[in-house]
Amino acid sequence: MxxxxxxxxxxxxxxxxxxxxxxxxxxxxxxxxWKKSFKWPRSQHHSTSKAIMSAAGVPVIEGYHGEDQSDQCLKEHARKIGYPVMIKAVRGGGGKGMRIARSEEEFQEQLESARREAKKSFNDDAMLIEKFVDTPRHVEVQVFGDQHGNAVYLFERDCSVQRRHQKIIEEAPGPGIDPEVRRKLGEAAVRAAKAVNYVGAGTVEFIMDPNHNFYFMEMNTRLQVEHPVTEMITGTDLVEWQLRIAAGEKIPLSQEEIKLNGHAFEARIYAEDPQNNFMPGAGPLVHLSTPPTGPSLRIETGVRQGDEVSVHYDPMIAKLVVWAADRQAALKKLQYSLHQYNIVGLNTNIDFLLTLSSHPEFVAGHVHTDFIPQHHQDLFPPPSAAAKEVLCQAALGLLLHEKTVTDAFKVQTKDQFSPFASSSGRRLNFSYTRDMTLKDGQNNVPIAVQYNQDGSYSMQIEDKIFEVFGDLCKEGDCTYLKCSVNGIVSKPKLIILDNTIYLFSMEGSAQIGIPVPKYLSAASSEGTQASTLAPMTGTIEKIFVKAGDTVKTGDTLMVMIAMKMEHAIKSPKDGTIKKVLFQEGSQANRHASLIEFVEEEETPPQ
Known part of the structure; x- marks a missing residue:
């Protein structure tokens, strides 16, 4: 070979x-x-690239990309460009080492934070300053060049919806971009590639303002994470193209032969907690089931059920890519597929992706990089109580699960008369009724269950009675609950794990707790939090306080580096620092106490 x-x-x-x-x-x-890619010298990375792009007729945005990296020089250029400005690592990528300074007062803090993250991520803290365009779109064009002087574009992708400057949902083509703007984008990207005699796959990234004016931002000399949406709408295999071009062949298709067909979305599924500022997470994938793949749905992943998401790598679990004839149909397919992507064992962003993709403004294609902050209230609604019908499903699932366990016990012991080998109401309190309690969030919900002779149940929650019956069925590795609640039939996926009942269906997902008896639960101490805990395993990068310091709620106490990202640890309350438990450079495990506060009755150290 x-x-x-x-x-x-x-x-x-x-x-x-x-x-x-x-x-x-x-x-x-x-x-x-044999791989050939264009790489700028670090010292000239952006100043040279912007000059070349401008000379080639590619629109560029105002900025400073010089050698002088002193604080004063960068601050002067920021003032000259005009706030807000983007502070960005010269070697940057993936949103690392990138900060926005909206005023001169916050410039220094944002600069230092960007430098620290850039040094950790790229071992290079050189920065550039650019004018920041408010509510811009992030639009990028896939280009290819060969060794024979040819270059083509394969249309654009919109990657505007981001958190922490990292993409969450990408789509191709860009929504609302008319054919003329699309042609100009593509031709500008080809001019950019030809200006440097580019060979191979490249991505030319543009910032687009609300009037569809676009400006060159940077060129990535590789395939991007989101390249599958381009493959979907053009019917190409871009990895095969890379290999053919690297072997000296010409680009497989001419510009006229590359046709745009339909619409594609990619959703990045992450191990993270959107409710906690998208804090990355780690842990085992105890249950993982996905929608079936095919020509119009593909999943790119590096994990399977039972694997563990490590703190040492990016927390992305998978890329879910869908295609349909138009944007509306593709969006419906994306939402349908997300409902079928079920994970138990750690927090994910799947429910958030469903909320995001269903937002009226997203459905209308009104996307921009400030989408999540602008629609924060809609995207992060306060938790609502579970519907009583869902609680009935959870109760039925638990009862049927118990029956399965006791039936297995009966077979194993061969003692059919044992009271522990019966799941009927006669064993449970020696009657046909049973009082259950399930946990919806922090609230205990009493449910009175009556066992009926025909195998159905009557469940009372508050003053409402529900007639419930059903059974469990296995399909592949998954268990489903076929059930009827007051005549409404459904078939959610059922998982019972660690005192939690998980239900997944096309209507949404639910987690219903099974309260632990008091005699089994650990004694809990009440009172105010006396320490700050590490949100995840990471390295203490910088400490800003010492014993005896007085702090206010929200003050930054220290900075952690975890999962390749910088996290500011802020004070949970007003108070006085009693003890800093870690040193700079040391590693802290998740939930470790980082800083202790003086209790009210204590006296701070002198």
Whole structure:
């Protein structure tokens, strides 16, 4: 097997089956000696690129990309450009080392934060300053160049909806972009590629203002994470194109032969907690089930059920990619598929993606990089009580689960008369009724269950009675609850784990708790929080306080680096620091106490 064929199998097999990071493969198996990509010298990375782009007729945005990296110089250029400005790592990518300074007062703090993150991520803290366009769109164009002087574009992708400057949902083509603007975008991207004699796959990124004026931002000399949406709308295999071009062939299609067909979305599924400022998470994928893949739905992932999401890598679990004939149909397919993507064991952003993709402004295609902050109230509604019908489903699932366990016990013990081998109402309190309690959030919900002779149940929640019956059925590795609640039939997926009942259906997901008896639960101490806990495992990068310092609620106490990101640890209350429990450079485990506060009756150290 020759080297090109061997590497193609590694990359393409990785692409078809799993999207494991190439960094996790043996280095000897991931060498591409024939790969050609354009790389700017660090000192001239953006100043040179902007000059070349401008000379090539590509619109550019005002900014400073010079060698002088002193605080004073950067601050002067920020003042000259005019606030707000973007502070960005020269070696940046993936939103790392990127901050927005909206005024001169906050410039220094944002600059230092961006430098620290850039140093950790790229071992280079050189910064550039650019004018920040309010409510912009992030639109990028896929380009290809070959060794024969040819270059083409494969239309644009809109990657505007982001959190922490990182993309969440991407789509192609960009919504609301008319054919003329699309042509100009593509031609500008091709001019950018030709200006540097670019060979291979590249992504030319633009900022687009509300009037569809666009400006060159940067060029990524590789395929992007979201390249599958381009493959979907053009019917191409861009990895195959890379290999053919690297082998010296011409681009497989001419510009006229590249046709745009339909619409595609990609949703990035992350292990994170959107309700806690999208805090990345880690832990086991105890249950993982996905929608069936096919020509119009593809999943790129590097994990399977039972694997663990590690703190040492990006928390992305998978990319869910869908295609349909138009944007509305593709969006419906995305939402349908997200309902079928079910994970138990750690927090994910799946429910958030469903809320986001259903928002009227997103459905209308009114996307921009401030979408999440602008619609924060709609995207993060206060938790609502579970519907009584859902509580009945959870109660039925628990009863049927108990019956399955006791039936198995009966078979195992062969003692059909044992009271522990019966799940009927006669064993439970020696009557046909049973009082259950389930937990909806922090609220205990009493449910009076009556066992009926026909195998159904009458359940009373508050003053309402529900007639409930059903059964469990296995389909593949999943258990479903076929049930009827007051004549309404449904079939949610059922998982019972760690005193929690999980229900997944096309109407949404629910988590209903099973309260632990008091005699089994650990004694809990009440009172105010006397320490600040680490949100996740990470390294203490910088400490801003010492014992005896007085702090206010929200003051930054220290900075942690975790999962390649910088996290500010803020004071949960007004108070006085009693003790700092970690030093800079040391590692803290999740939920470890980082800083202790003086209790009210204590006296601070002198």
């Amino acid at each position: 020759d080297l090109e064929t061997k590497n193609y199998e590694i990359f393409n097999g990785n692409r078809q089956m799993k999207h494991t990071s190439l960094a996790q493969l043996p280095h000897s198996r991931v060498t591409f000696p």
